Amino acid sequence: MIRGLRPLLSGFTYAGALFAYGGALASLPLLPLAALPVLLWPSVPEGLGIVVVLLVWGALIGALGLAGVTRRLLVVGARKLLGVPLPEAPRAGAAGPSGADRLRTPLWLVLYVALGWTGMLLTAVLTVAGVVLPGNWLDSRAGLTLFDWSVRLTGGWGSWVAALCCLLLAVAVCAAVSGALRWLAPRLLGPSAAERLALAAERELRLAERNRLAHELHDSIGHTLTATTIQAAVAGEVLTADPVAARAALRSIEESSRAALEDLDYALGVLREEAAGTAPQRTLADLPELMDRLRHAGAVVEPELTGELAQVQGTLSRAAYRILQEGLTNALRHGAGGPIQVGVRSAPDVLELSVVNRTGKRAAAPAGSFPTSGHGLPGLAERVRLLHGEFSAGPDGAERWRLAVRLPVRPTP
Secondary structure, eight states: OHHHHHHHHOHHHHHHHHHHHHHHHHTGGGHHHHHHHHHTOTTSOHHHHHHHHHHHHHHHHHHHTTSHHHHHHHHHHIIIIIOOOOOOOOOTTSOOOOGGGGGHHHHHHHHHHHHHHHHHHHHHHHHHHHHHGGGGTTSOOEEEEETTEEEEEOSHHHHHHHHHHHHHHHHHHHHHHHHHHHHHHHHHTSOOHHHHHHHHHHHHHHHHHHHHHHHHHHHHHHHHHHHHHHHHHHHHHHTTTOHHHHHHHHHHHHHHHHHHHHHHHHHHHHHTTOOOOOOOOOOGGGHHHHHHHHHHTTOEEEEEEESOGGGSOHHHHHHHHHHHHHHHHHHHHHOOSSEEEEEEEEOSSEEEEEEEEEOSOOSSSOTTSSOOOSOHHHHHHHHHHHTTOEEEEEEOSTTEEEEEEEEEOOOOO
């Protein structure tokens, strides 16, 4: 019983009824155009003329549904006033409805206007009846006549009961119209199969972009924080004894922080869907600068670079830089000091990367001074997998840890 009355108490019921009645009134300017064929054919029988006017009127209303802006407006109205959770339409350039799917919006528009007119006329008649019928409460005669059908009430309180029933029926008509539109909206205004695929692809692209940004931020910010922490400690220790070395460490902190801020600004701009600047393009050409910053942090870096690194393509070169950056960050965080060996070998068909560091108890920093999120190596493995490469990380003999990556080089078309 209470569940049955719930639609009558919902604000969406009356907002949906107003939505339908407003659409019915908005179709009135098309009625004179629909009447033109009958006006040009004076001898048409009256019944046939009414049918022709209604058919032409419906065709004109349906034709409006072929415009994309009409559908977008209807979707917004259904979402706001009917409370139907319709998804956003795909962005420009995405696959849209085609064939029979294009007829769903015109069909919705015709049914929407038809329900609007039916509901509005019934609501008006029932509301007027609910107001007029109580006029015989002093035993006067009152009645209602509509299309040769009449109701006469002579009992005093019977008219009040009839009036209340009319008003309740008017409310029920609003609920029925709103409920019918709520049922039709997802089926006729919702995305087609092609649009659902386009929306899924769009969501997948956004998710992939966010995951890529998460990897970029993890690599860049994580490396910067690790390096600057060590550099700040070094600067503090040699500030009095070796001011030149302290200033060099502070300059390195400034350069690292500036680079990280560029990455952060770009990532935040993309996440906020703002017009972000050009993405920072750090490639293998920036590897010497990266190793210099590590040396300022007190690390001993032993590079072994083989091949023409400048010939590595942009996407692959940027990915290789990030992989080496994360490997060096892990060596700083979890290594036991000593030299860090960085290997890069560029061949026509493959790019090989490696980072080798000592393991064991750290001498320069207490254990646990660099907490880890556990996302570094899995993130690297995912990045390498997307590049169709090979990834391995683990112990390499006694007290050594090796990160090795092998990436295929695709020939330039």
